[in-house]
Amino acid sequence: MTLSDDLNFAEQGGAFDEATPAYPVLFGISFTPPIIGVVVGVLGLVGAVSMLFYLFLPTLNTYQAQQAKTTELQAQIEQKTIKVKQVDKIKQELAQAQQQKIQVLSLFANEKSLDTLLLDTNRLIESGNAQIPANGVRAKLKRFVPSSNKPEIITDGSLGPLINNKLKRLSVNVELQGTFEQTQSIMRNIERLQPLLIVKDFQSRLAPPEPISPSDKNKAVRNAPAQLTTSFQLQALMPLTEKDVAEAAKLAKPAAKK
DSSP states (O other): OOHHHHHHHHHHHHHHHHHSOSSOEETTEEOOHHHHHHHHHHHHHHHHHHHIIIIIHHHHHHHHHHHHHHHHHHHHHHHHHHHHHHHHHHHHHHHHHHHHHHHHHHHSOOHHHHHTHHHHHHHHHHHHHTTSOTTSOOOEEEEEEESSSSOEEOOSOTTOGGGTTTEEEEEEEEEEEEOHHHHHHHHHHHHTSSSOEEEEEEEEEEOOOOOOOTTOOOHHHHTOOOOEEEEEEEEEEEEOOHHHHHHHHHHHHHHHHO
16 A cells, blocks of 8 residues: 555545544434433423422422311311300300209299198297296197198199199198288298298187186286187199109190190
């Protein structure tokens, strides 16, 4: 080979290097640095959009759903809190009503108080006599007779239609004798008795003077004040028991049919 051939080869090699592209080519597009930058930017934007749709938006929707659920649950809690407060208020009102009921029922008579009613009435009379001298006029309980053996349910409207089948009563016919002051004091003391009592058919008249033997020289007795004979009906009111309520319901059915 001669020197001229070597030079010719060098020229051919140089020509080959100039024809070979310096950047990668795809689909006939040479990816120069500016183009590569644009492609990378586009790919980054596509990735960001993809993350927005596939990651952020579902997470946002889940957050909003959880937020709505939290608000709903909070509203339910507040409603339940209000209901609990209302229940507590109702319980307090119920307890107050029960206490008032007990207080009201304590005003009525009961089987035990009826058993001692005669003793209580006689005690009231004797307590007034304790302040009277031995030779003075003494009040007397002359009659104390129940009108029936047991209390009867009120159905006659004598105490008003609202009381019918709500209470029962035991009526006692009472008669006593004493001066006006003694009678007045006894009636006031009867009103102070614990059972709820009603006085009906009150009548008071002068009692005939007691005969005095000629041998009695006690001027205090001869000049004693006039005495009154007082009669009345004492009605003791009582609430109905469960048995009484059932009996009252049976009595009310025929009346409702009529």
